[in-house]
């Protein structure tokens with residue numbers, strides 16, 4: 001295989017190749033430390049043409065390719081298998097912003113640009129790129145698009161699929177498809193762009209994208225709210241749409257168990273309310289309409305305060321704190337966004353990234369919590385998530401003192417109990433994290449024959465040698 005590595009070297013040069021064990025390690029394992037693979041090499045091309053040349057070489061030798069961005073995925077999609085017959089193709093050197101079109105509200109970027117850089121670039125142009133998630137400091141746009149990432153503003157702006165206009169993709173044959181069109185309307189046959197979005201690197205490698213931008217919000221109100229139940233949370237949200245004049249941009253639900261973990265593990269985290277409560281909502285409204293200084297008009301904060309006051313009288317709200325400035329709003333967000341990190345520091349957890357329609361959340365939560373406890377009475381449920389779009393991270397923390405092996409022995413039973421309830425409510429077993437290698441069996445179990453057959457037909461047609469991230473999403 002050293003001949004193969006030499007050929008890779010001839011394409012990407014010294015900077016584009018990692019072959020030593022220490023340098024390779026971060027690319028071979030995942031954020032959750034659930035998978036550890038091996039690879040012939042880590043290849044880091046600097047241009048689309050280099051990506052295409054690497055893929056052509058791999059196609060000729062039938063070497064499999066695992067595309068990787070920021071490696072923050074939750075389902076092992078970017079981690080190679082243990083067989084050592086794959087390369088990891090990292091996009092992290094392709095990190096240039098190519099164009100910002102203020103008039104057309106779009107931005108063209110390379111796939112390896114970190115999400116936060118895109119948000120900050122948009123803000124400098126008085127625009128908003130609304131994709132926002134806790135891993136935004138290290139995940140890349142290529143990974144976001146390939147997992148069809150969701151995050152905390154989906155209820156208003158949609159998920160990654162809705163935020164992109166055009167793509168450039170290197171196919172499994174090493175050809176470059178230039179679909180970098182900044183068009184809002186384009187009905188010219190099958191939508192190839194949509195095929196690659198959410199494909200988790202199994203159909204091709206995203207190398208560039210044209211992203212949609214929005215006007216930057218000028219007035220933002222953020223509240224930390226204690227609610228008596230998930231039912232109260234969804235009723236509060238339902239009324240908020242009209243009360244905010246359709247300006248609800250985030251609505252996140254958390255339980256006391258999750259807050260306790262964040263307070264325990266994240267330095268500087270503080271409870272915004274004096275008393276403990278079982279359930280919390282983080283509600284954010286944003287408007288592009290600036291409040292005129294000195295003008296006698298009602299801004300979003302006053303409107304939100306009025307709405308929460310009414311909700312308090314109706315018993316939907318137990319207590320609330322309205323952020324008085326950006327620092328306070330960021331502190332509220334810190335409590336929500338540090339849930340995954342706090343869970344990781346606490347020890348092993350079993351994650352269920354599920355969705356049901358918003359109105360079914362209360363029934364799902366009730367039945368799901370009972371089912372989880374029945375499957376493992378000692379487990380510690382930590383449900384939280386994007387209640388505004390029906391996506392709950394219905395997670396289960398190991399009992400105190402249990403090691404990973406002992407806890408994971410229960411994972412199949414716990415997950416089956418949860419997923420059966422999700423499906424009974426018409427929901428999805430993977431709302432935003434994807435399938436990767438973690439949920440290949442579950443996808444095969446819960447999706448219909450016609451859906452699986454169609455997915456396999458697409459995979460075989462586009463990647464007949466099965467070299468593009470094999471064993472992820474669907475087995476062929």
Ligand SMILES: Cc1cc2nc3c(=O)[nH]c(=O)nc-3n(C[C@H](O)[C@H](O)[C@H](O)COP(=O)(O)OP(=O)(O)OC[C@H]3O[C@@H](n4cnc5c(N)ncnc54)[C@H](O)[C@@H]3O)c2cc1C
Nearest residue numbers: 069070071072073077139140142143144149150151201206
């Ligand atoms: C703390 C934390 C919070 C998170 N919160 C959220 C959240 O709120 N919402 C959400 O949706 N996700 C969330 N995630 C999951 C993760 O951040 C997202 O899935 C993210 O979109 C992955 O981007 P990445 O660049 O890290 O991709 P990777 O992890 O590197 O890759 C993910 C998948 O995409 C493929 N891939 C990567 N780049 C390309 C490319 N250029 N072309 C083709 N395939 C490619 C990989 O093969 C893999 O299958 C969170 C993760 C963490 C650690």
